[in-house]
Every structure is written in C-alpha cells, then in structure tokens.
Amino acid sequence: MYDIESVIVASTVDEAIEELVKNPKAEVISGGTDVLIKIREGKMAGCHLVNISNIPELKGIEMDSDGTIIIKAATVFSHITNDDIIKQYIPNLGDAVDQVGGPQIRNMGTIGGNVCNGVTSADSASTLCVLDAKMELKGPEGTRIIPITEWYQGAGKTVRKQNEILTAIRIEKENYEGYHGRYIKYGKRKAMEIATLGCSVMTKLTPDKKAIEKLKIGYGVAGPVPMRCVEAEQMARGKTVSRELLDCICENVLKEVHPRSSWRASKEFRLQLVEEMLRRAFEETVIAGGGNIDV
Incomplete structure (x- = not known):
C-alpha cells in the first residue's frame, strides 16, 4: 500500500x-x-x-572542453556503466554502480538518488569520494557547487535543502587523469545485496612506475558517512611501491575508519574487511598502472 x-x-x-x-x-x-x-x-x-524522472536536462553524460565529466543526476545506473565516456575515463565508477541491486534496479535507480539518500552504503558514494566529485545543486536562490567532502552531514543527511534539485555530478580531469581505480564490495550475497563494506582505491604512479605519485582511498560503511582516509593517502605519496608500504598504508587506514557493529556484521569483521579489501584493491590498481608490488 x-x-x-x-x-x-x-x-x-x-x-x-x-x-x-x-x-x-x-x-x-x-x-x-x-x-x-x-x-x-x-x-x-x-x-x-x-x-523529476521526465526532465531531459537531468539525463545523460557529457564532457566539457576542459575535460570535466558531467553526469546528470537522473541518469540511471545501467546507462552510466555502459556510457563510452565512463568506460574510457572512469570505469571504476561504472563498475561500482553496476553492483547496485539487480538489473531492474539498475535500469530505474539514478545516481542522483543514490547520493541524495545520504546512506553510507551507497555503492557510488566511495568512488565519487575518491574522484573528488562536485555536486551541482539548483534551488530558488540559484546554483551552488558542493564538494563531495562537504556533501554528507550525517547518517542519511546531506546538505541538499528541501527546495533544491541535484542537477549534476562533476568530475574534473585532474581527479581521474593518470589514475587507475578499483571498487570492491562485500555483501552476504553475490547480487542484490546492500554493502556490508565498500572500498574504492585510485592510484597514480610516478612516470617510472616505481612509486606512488598520488593515492586515494575511500570507504562506505566504515563510518556514519562515506569517507576518505586522507592521512594514509598523504603518508603514501612519493613512497616506493612495496609490500612494506602496503602494510604501512593499512596500519594508517585502520586508525582512520570508524565502523560499527550492526545486524549485517560486527565492528571487528568490518575492520578485517577494511584491510583485506584495501590490499586487494591497491594491488590491482598498481598492476593496472604498470607497476609491480613485489619488486
């Protein structure tokens, strides 16, 4: 009813x-x-x-002349995954939203709704965090741009006002060019499951492929809102890629996350997932970027 x-x-x-x-x-x-x-x-x-589902200006994906990727808020997940711009430049976001629910949900659900819902388990959220996305809101007072770091205000809460519409999500060229990304989701089932934990990593290697130029680490369900592990990211910059470096990154990340126990998983299990998923995602992004973690 x-x-x-x-x-x-x-x-x-x-x-x-x-x-x-x-x-x-x-x-x-x-x-x-x-x-x-x-x-x-x-x-x-x-x-x-x-x-707002029938508003043409809220649908589609395009790229500005400066390389900024603009994802209109009412674009459904399946269109994002299969879009040529997404596949070429930020396939990690396409992979992330392709893990939302089942095919029916992905053909109906929108990326705007996913972030406006404000939940930490949203599959797009941690990847948008590592992409340093900017949220474009329009209301009676005009348009404003909000960095995603300021978007989430608490569990289920965002900065969007009742009389505002999220019109687009903007991802600037400097935040994806040269990076390789990976999103890993853990759930109790392989499909149609809300994330017990989500981990998104983006790695940019130095030109010689031996060290970290920049690293971005994002999590969903590791705290009340989707989050970045900024201290661990900064610690890794300029360091030679190695297993020892990965150990240090994991040690720092575990100090930054704040998962809680719920009926889906205990805090202790989520902490285990935080480390294991980071290790897998980091190694995959290094290899994708032409590096070797075992050197």
Missing part, C-alpha cells in the same frame, strides 16, 4: 523547484527505488511528491 497524497510530474528543473517551494513538505522522486520503499514502510505516509 502506497500512501501518497499527490504527485506532480515536472517537465523542467525550474518547474520542479517551483513546486518544492510551493509545498515545503514535498519530496523529490526520480527512479523511486529508495523513495517508494520508504513510503511502503510507512515512513513517508501521506507524502507529496515532485517527479
């Missing part, structure tokens, strides 16, 4: 914003894979919805 008071189908972003301003209790719906579950569970009983 879906207790919905009203649904307005907007044809433009400005129309959607206007409807949200008219009704301060209205909520945005696009793919509906998260919102409809909440309604069915009674968490949004009697809600007013503004449907």
Whole structure:
C-alpha cells in the first residue's frame, strides 16, 4: 500500500523547484527505488511528491572542453556503466554502480538518488569520494557547487535543502587523469545485496612506475558517512611501491575508519574487511598502472 497524497510530474528543473517551494513538505522522486520503499514502510505516509524522472536536462553524460565529466543526476545506473565516456575515463565508477541491486534496479535507480539518500552504503558514494566529485545543486536562490567532502552531514543527511534539485555530478580531469581505480564490495550475497563494506582505491604512479605519485582511498560503511582516509593517502605519496608500504598504508587506514557493529556484521569483521579489501584493491590498481608490488 502506497500512501501518497499527490504527485506532480515536472517537465523542467525550474518547474520542479517551483513546486518544492510551493509545498515545503514535498519530496523529490526520480527512479523511486529508495523513495517508494520508504513510503511502503510507512515512513513517508501521506507524502507529496515532485517527479523529476521526465526532465531531459537531468539525463545523460557529457564532457566539457576542459575535460570535466558531467553526469546528470537522473541518469540511471545501467546507462552510466555502459556510457563510452565512463568506460574510457572512469570505469571504476561504472563498475561500482553496476553492483547496485539487480538489473531492474539498475535500469530505474539514478545516481542522483543514490547520493541524495545520504546512506553510507551507497555503492557510488566511495568512488565519487575518491574522484573528488562536485555536486551541482539548483534551488530558488540559484546554483551552488558542493564538494563531495562537504556533501554528507550525517547518517542519511546531506546538505541538499528541501527546495533544491541535484542537477549534476562533476568530475574534473585532474581527479581521474593518470589514475587507475578499483571498487570492491562485500555483501552476504553475490547480487542484490546492500554493502556490508565498500572500498574504492585510485592510484597514480610516478612516470617510472616505481612509486606512488598520488593515492586515494575511500570507504562506505566504515563510518556514519562515506569517507576518505586522507592521512594514509598523504603518508603514501612519493613512497616506493612495496609490500612494506602496503602494510604501512593499512596500519594508517585502520586508525582512520570508524565502523560499527550492526545486524549485517560486527565492528571487528568490518575492520578485517577494511584491510583485506584495501590490499586487494591497491594491488590491482598498481598492476593496472604498470607497476609491480613485489619488486
């Protein structure tokens, strides 16, 4: 049973914003894979919805002349995975969203909804963190750009205001060029499972392929919000690739994460996953970049 008071189908972003301003209790719906579950569970009983799923300006992926990749917020997961720009420049994001739910969910769910939901288990979140994505919001006061490091405000909370629409996710060239990335998800099942832990790593090697020029490490479900392990990243810069370096990175990461116990997994098990998944992802990105961790 879906207790919905009203649904307005907007044809433009400005129309959607206007409807949200008219009704301060209205909520945005696009793919509906998260919102409809909440309604069915009674968490949004009697809600007013503004449907943005038919707005053309919110769909698609393009690249600016400066190399910035722009992912429109209502683009569904399956389109992201199969897009030529994504496959060529940031395939790790395509791989991450390809692990969301099953085929039906990936054909309906949108990347905008995935991040606006604010949950730490969102499969796109940790990879968007290591890509240093910027979130483009439009509201009655105009457009603002929010770094993803400032996007999450707590469990299930983001900086988006009720009367704002997330219009796009922007990824600048400097944050993907020269990197190789890998996202690894652990769940109790191989498919259609919410992440028990997600780990995303991006590695940029020096020109001689022997040392770390830059390293980015992101996690989902290692804390109340998706997070980066900045201290471990900084420690690794300029260091020669080796097993010893990886041991040091893992040691530092374990000091930065803050997983908790839940019905899905204990804190201790998540800490084990934090280290093991980092080791696998780091090694894979080094090899993909032409390096050798066993030298």
